[in-house]
Amino acid sequence: xxxxxxxxxxxxxxxxxxxxxxxxxxxxxxxxxxxxxxxxxxxxxxxxxxxxxxxxxxxxxxxxxxxxxxxxxxxxxxxxxxxxxxxxxxxxxxxxxxxxxxxxxxxxxxxxxxxxxxxxxxxxxxxxxxxxxxxxxxxxxxxxxxxxxxxxxxxxxxxxxxxxxxxxxxxxxxxxxxxxxxxxxxxxxxxxxxxxxxxxxxxxxxxxxxxxxxxxxxxxxxxxxxxxxxxxxxxxxxxxxxxxxxxxxxxxxxxxxxxxxxxxxxxxxxxxxxxxxxxxxxxxxxxxxxxxxxxxxxxxxxxxxxxxxxxxxxxxxxxxxxxxxxxxxxxxxxxxxxxxxxxxxxxxxxxxxxxxxxxxxxxxxxxxxxxxxxxxxxxxxxxxxxxxxxxxxxxxxxxxxxxxxxxxxxxxxxxxxxxxxxxxxxxxxxxxxxxxxxxxxxxxxxxxxxxxxxxxxxxxxxxxxxxxxxxxxxxxxxxxxxxxx
Numbered sequence: 385x386x387x388x389x390x391x392x393x394x395x396x397x398x399x400x401x402x403x404x405x406x407x408x409x410x411x412x413x414x415x416x417x418x419x420x421x422x423x424x425x426x427x428x429x430x431x432x433x434x435x436x437x438x439x440x441x442x443x444x445x446x447x448x449x450x451x452x453x454x455x456x457x458x459x460x461x462x463x464x465x466x467x468x469x470x471x472x473x474x475x476x477x478x479x480x481x482x483x484x485x486x487x488x489x490x491x492x493x494x495x496x497x498x499x500x501x502x503x504x505x506x507x508x509x510x511x512x513x514x515x516x517x518x519x520x521x522x523x524x525x526x527x528x529x530x531x532x533x534x535x536x537x538x539x540x541x542x543x544x545x546x547x548x549x550x551x552x553x554x555x556x557x558x559x560x561x562x563x564x565x566x567x568x569x570x571x572x573x574x575x576x577x578x579x580x581x582x583x584x585x586x587x588x589x590x591x592x593x594x595x596x597x598x599x600x601x602x603x604x605x606x607x608x609x610x611x612x613x614x615x616x617x618x619x620x621x622x623x624x625x626x627x628x629x630x631x632x633x634x635x636x637x638x639x640x641x642x643x644x645x646x647x648x649x650x651x652x653x654x655x656x657x658x659x660x661x662x663x664x665x666x667x668x669x670x671x672x673x674x675x676x677x678x679x680x681x682x683x684x685x686x687x688x689x690x691x692x693x694x695x696x697x698x699x700x701x702x703x704x705x706x707x708x709x710x711x712x713x714x715x716x717x718x719x720x721x722x723x724x725x726x727x728x729x730x731x732x733x734x735x736x737x738x739x740x741x742x743x744x745x746x747x748x749x750x751x752x753x754x755x756x757x758x759x760x761x762x763x764x765x766x767x768x769x770x771x772x773x774x775x776x777x778x779x780x781x782x783x784x785x786x787x788x789x790x791x792x793x794x795x796x797x798x799x800x801x802x803x804x805x806x807x808x809x810x811x812x813x814x815x816x817x818x819x820x821x822x823x824x825x826x827x828x829x830x831x832x833x834x835x836x837x838x839x840x841x842x843x844x845x846x847x848x849x850x851x852x853x854x855x856x857x858x859x860x861x862x863x864x865x866x867x868x869x
Contacts, residue, residue, distance in 0.1 A: 431458035440470050444485075446478045451485050454492070462495075463488050506628070519623045519635045524559065532565035533557075534617045550618035551590075551653065552599035552610070552835075552842065557617040563646040569614040570845060571648045572838075574621035575636055579629045580658025580697040581819075583787025589820035589834075590621055590653045592785075596828055598835030603843035605804065607858035610842035613849060619643065624655075629695055633662040640666035644814065649845065651838070654818030656787070657686060660700035660772045667770050667813040668709035676813050677714035677766040678704070679758065679806060681799070682774040683790040684722045685740075687729060697819070705736065712736035714765045718758050718802075719743060719777035722790045743792055751794075755802050762806055768813035771806055771841070775819050775834055782833050785825025796833050800840045807844025809854045815841055 434456055436444065444452055454460070460469055476484060497504075508515070534555035539546035550556060551572040557563055563571055574590025593599065602609045610616065622639045624632040636652075640663050643650040652663050660680070667676045680686070680701065688699035695703060701717075704710050712733075721743035725733065733740060739761055741754045762769055776786045779793035807815075820834050847856060 431461050433458050434460075434466060437470065440473050443473050443476075443478075443481060446482060447485055451489055454489050455485060459492055460485075460488050463491060518625055532559070532561040534562055534566040534568065534615070549594040551594055552616055552618075552838070554600070554611065554616040554618050557619055560642055560646050563617070563619075563643065563648050566617065567615055568617050568646065568648040569849070570610075570616045570651060570842065571619040571643045571646075572616065572651045572653060573619040573639065573643065574653050575624065575655040575659050575816075576621055577624040577626070577629065577632050577636070577655040577659060578821075579624075579626055579632070579656075580695065581656040581787050583821065585785075585821035585823045586654055586656040586787065586819055587626070588822050589655055589818070592820060592822035592828075592831040593653055593817075593835055593838070594618070596831035596835055598832050599838045599842070601839070603804075603839060604861050605801075605857055606843055606847050606852065607861060608843050608846045608850070610839065610846045613846035614842065616842065617648075619650075622652075629658055633658070633695065637662035637666045637669070640814065641669045644670040649812050650814040651841065652814065652816040652818075653838075654816060654820070657682070657697040657772075657774050657818045658695050658700055659816055659818055660686070661695060661703045663772070663814060663816050664700075664704045664770050665707070665709050667768065671768050671813060673708050674711050674714075675766055676710055676768045676770055677716070677762065677764075678710050678770045678772060679716045679718065679762050680772045680774075681718050681777040681794075682772075683719055683743075683776045683793055684774070684788065685717065685720055685725045685729065685733070686774075687725070687733065705738075711765070712738045715739070716758055716761050717741065718754075719746075719794055721792055722788075743794075746794075751798050755798075755805075758802065759805055759809065762810055767811055769806065769810040770813045771803070771815045773803070773815070773817045773837065775817065775830065778833070783830050784827070785822050785830030786819045787821050787824070788819070796836065799837060803837055804840040804844040804847070805854065807841045808847040808852065808856070809844075810848075812845060812848075 436456065444455060447455070455469075460466075464472075472484065473481060534557045536555040537548040537550060538553070548556075551574075554572065555566075557566060557568060557571065562568075574594075576587040576590050578584055578586035600609075600611050619639075622636050624636070636659060640650045640652060644667060650663075650666075652659060664676065664678060668674075684698065686698055686701045687705075688696070689702055691699060701715070705712050705715065713736075715738050717738070717740040719742075720740055741758055746754050774786075775783045776789055777794055778799060779795060780786075780789040780791060782796050783789065783793075806812075817834055817838060820830055822828075822831055825831075
């Protein structure tokens with residue numbers, strides 16, 4: 385019988401030929417060149433029925449009817465490319481041909497889900513007395529009585545030493561009552577979830593940013609100190625079940641919405657990028673579906689479809705859009721450059737009306753032009769904006785501590801201004817900074833640069849509260865004592 389490797393194996397040359405055929409008719413884009421014709425959304429991910437050449441149909445007539453229907457359906461395309469299939473059919477004797485198609489048919493049957501054979505979900509021990517303990521809050525009656533409001537954990541009046549490490553050296557808050565009593569503007573919360581990624585250590589992202597400086601203090605571009613202008617708190621970490629992303633996301637969504645309902649802006653420090661789904665869904669819960677736009681910084685497109693798990697760090701965008709939390713026309717991606725999207729997925733994105741800015745566009749047009757376009761798009765259509773920042777949008781030279789780095793990315797100097805301006809020029813629903821994996825970084829630059837980006841966000845929010853105009857720079861930062869700039 386034909387082996388599985390024989391069924392699935394085809395050469396790099398064949399792959400290159402297929403890629404060439406797909407792209408041969410797509411001209412180089414410029415102002416005068418129309419966009420290429422993209423696949424219709426209804427075709428996405430579905431096998432295409434095969435039109436069998438007469439000689440191939442004749443050879444396949446030896447198959448059982450159900451096997452012949454299987455070939456005609458195009459299901460074989462998951463395992464062997466069409467032209468390669470036809471080539472092999474033409475070359476094989478009848479007995480070998482039957483065995484070859486039988487192998488593909490059997491493989492297809494084994495791959496698909498069968499209720500009588502496969503587990504639909506990972507079983508849990510529902511008899512455990514601790515089944516929900518991981519996410520239950522301590523009743524305040526168990527704590528010493530205190531007035532509601534943020535609490536400063538610093539031990540000393542001046543300096544940064546002593547006490548307990550917090551995001552941006554901010555005081556801490558435990559409950560929504562603390563946020564309300566303190567009239568909190570921004571609540572920074574950790575979400576140490578990394579089960580959504582095959583690359584571990586995003587669990588330590590919140591800890592690394594707390595232990596590293598850079599998030600607090602004065603912003604030289606605007607000469608604003610966010611800690612002085614805003615009431616900022618560290619809201620602790622959201623509880624997660626580190627054995628189940630699916631169990632965790634509902635609680636993340638609950639806590640992010642809890643923050644937003646008090647009027648504070650939630651900033652979520654991850655954790656992996658599967659967090660974008662509950663984060664944005666929470667914003668939609670508070671402000672309404674279709675009322676929130678998203679600017680998503682990432683080297684990857686995160687629109688995985690047809691995967692076994694319904695949620696991981698490669699498909700939050702698809703979940704957010706397919707469930708209607710955000711309209712596709714209000715979803716903007718910046719910094720794409722990984723091996724995907726492929727042509728088919730670009731077609732899906734275009735047909736949905738998504739907007740995107742790849743590093744190809746940055747190389748062609750320059751960062752300033754791309755940044756202006758993204759800023760203009762972010763101000764359209766919705767009143768609220770969520771910013772989802774995957775740190776691998778930056779070049780690994782600046783962000784080595786992340787699970788899926790991709791060379792050729794943005795610099796910190798390019799990322800800081802757009803983050804500051806997005807927060808200064810839009811009504812921010814919330815922000816997440818995700819995929820920081822500090823143990824993959826032999827220096828501390830990943831956490832340091834992430835905190836400086838967090839500071840840019842906080843500075844932008846403070847600029848908006850002060851009513852400063854878009855693109856504002858402090859005169860003292862750009863001019864010397866004699867007015868020279």
